[in-house]
Amino acid sequence: MAQPVVLLGAGRRDSCDEFPLARIAAVRPVVLVDPDPPAWTRPYLAGHLTADPAREAPTTEAVLAYAAGHPVAGVLTWSRAHLTTAARITARLGLPGLPYETAAACADPVALRTLLHRSRLPTTGPRDEGDTPDAGNTGDARNTGESRNTGEARDGEGPLVSAETVVLDDEVRIVALTRTTPGPPPARSPLRHHVHAHDGLLHNRFLRTCVERTARALALTHTVAHITLRLTARGPRVLAVAPHLPGDLIPLLVERATGVDLATAAAALATGDQPDLTPTRQRAAAVQFAYPTVTGRLTHLHLDPAAEHDPSADHILLTRHPGDPVTAAPHADVTDRLARWVATGEDPTACEEALRRLARHLTVTVAPTPDVHAA
Structure with a gap:
């Protein structure tokens, strides 16, 4: 055994x-x-x-x-x-494992930024973490480092992209990119994540260099890392580094889009084995999370069984129950999510269409209570 x-x-x-x-x-x-x-x-x-x-x-x-x-x-x-x-x-x-100093820095956002600054790596502050992404040409080099004439005010804008990275002894390999759409402020909890095997940013030298320099500055080794960047007119800015498997079903999205299994890769790295990172798929996958629009008590939550028959549906789950107290999206966290569904398709457009179709199968009723945040 x-x-x-x-x-x-x-x-x-x-x-x-x-x-x-x-x-x-x-x-x-x-x-x-x-x-x-x-x-x-x-x-x-x-x-x-x-x-x-x-x-x-x-x-x-x-x-x-x-x-x-x-x-x-x-x-x-x-x-x-x-x-x-x-x-x-x-x-x-x-x-095999992280050096203690690396683990301590990655566990403390302030220490992480300080360490990255010492290596002259550009970062962006936590206050910008959930700013609404730009839906423009994010695969274009103009958004990742070619244009450097705008001011610091631009650094809080631009898309959120996370590099799903595997760090071997002397190689930093980006397996996939996850694009995140955040919800409304102030909580800005993720609404959806997308992974596309043919994301144009996979070939962008500014992003790749930023990820590689980040991994080396932190002395990451034998680990799967989730490195979150904000794309700005001044180039990629490091927002966070999680030197472990990401949550929110991102490993599932990566597997469905590329065929690479980040979970078993993490297990292999932890035991000193060489992971299999060979892509076997060239598709897209996305997950969407449903949040309540009203703060109160959940009285009805139903998913039409017809959703399971959608050809793009991959994974659908109700995550709360009638009677639960829930908080509306502007202040909601992951515990307030009502449901989640994963869709796969040939490209991100097909996934977006499938997510919208699946959303129509969900019905929710919340009995409102006074919003403690309104004051």
Whole structure:
């Protein structure tokens, strides 16, 4: 039997963490470190350690004690809050993993920006994170570095693009690009994500150079990374770096669009193996999240079964239940999402059309309560 990987924290089912867990469990036994494993994780687990990954020292000792009698192949997490714990454990066990300093910087947005500035990498502040993307020619070099005559005010505008990156020993490989449409301020929670195997920005030298320099500045190695950039007239600006699998079903989108399985790649990297990054598809995939338009109590949520018969429908799930309190989109977070649906197609236009069709199958009723944010 293959040696297990230790996973620090399962995440949330409504944050789309079941897909990567299922994929990893298909290739390696998984031992979950969690105070109380959620019921949805249990079919995928080979074992469980009762510890809180947010408590670095006691969790490290618990995993080391387990590893003394049960050889561990690797350590994984997809939570920023658990990065330093994972780094400490891998260092103590001599397993592939992030340097502790890198994990600490990636877990702290202020420290991350400071480190990137030292390497002369352009960044953009968290206050700009959800600005409405420009729907223009984002595959054109004009949006990624050719034009440098505009002022800093432009840096808060432009599309959000995340590079789904695999960092090997001496190679930084962009596997796919995820384009994100944020919701309204102030929360700006993601409304949808798109991945296209033939995204024009995959060949843009300014973006590729920015991603490569970011990975090297942070000493990333043997990891999957989600590097978020804002495209501005002054060039790409680094917004965030998550040196772990992304959430929001982005690994599913990448697999459906390109055939590359980021989850199993992450497991391979954590165990010192070489991942298979060969593209086998050339399509597009997108996910959309439904948020309430009214703050109150959910009284009705229904998805017409006909949605499942749409030829582009890939994954549809209701994520809340009647009786739940919900918050309207301007202030909503991921826990307020009512449903999500994934569509695939030959190109982004086909996916957009499918997302709109699928949205028509959802009916929602919310009994409003006074909006505490209105004051």
